[in-house]
Amino acid sequence: MDASTPEGATVTTIESQLSGALADLMRAASVRNADDTTIALRRILDLEQQLGVESPKMLRHYLERRSYEKALEFLKSGRTETETPRCAS
Numbered sequence: 001m002d003a004s005t006p007e008g009a010t011v012t013t014i015e016s017q018l019s020g021a022l023a024d025l026m027r028a029a030s031v032r033n034a035d036d037t038t039i040a041l042r043r044i045l046d047l048e049q050q051l052g053v054e055s056p057k058m059l060r061h062y063l064e065r066r067s068y069e070k071a072l073e074f075l076k077s078g079r080t081e082t083e084t085p086r087c088a089s
Helices: 011-030 034-050 057-064 068-077
Strands: none
Touching: 011 034, 011 068, 034 057, 057 068
16 A cells, blocks of 8 residues: 555545545535535545545646645546546646
8 A cells, every 4th residue: 555545445435435525525515505615625635645646647637736626526437547638728
């Protein structure tokens, strides 16, 4: 297991938790709930730190740029690692 991944947690588990946290953020933001938004953001940042080097490069790209909606779409879509990120120039 990678040293950056907590014992007992796999990237799949972390990605699943991340997907849930991203969905929570989208819900909280849509109803303008500041407390829930803050909680979800903290959870996302914590999970982002737990992603290992084997995590999808595109996922890390979206998270680093705070493109949370795109990160959630990526996790839900099952897209391949070879795709080019969809970023505005």
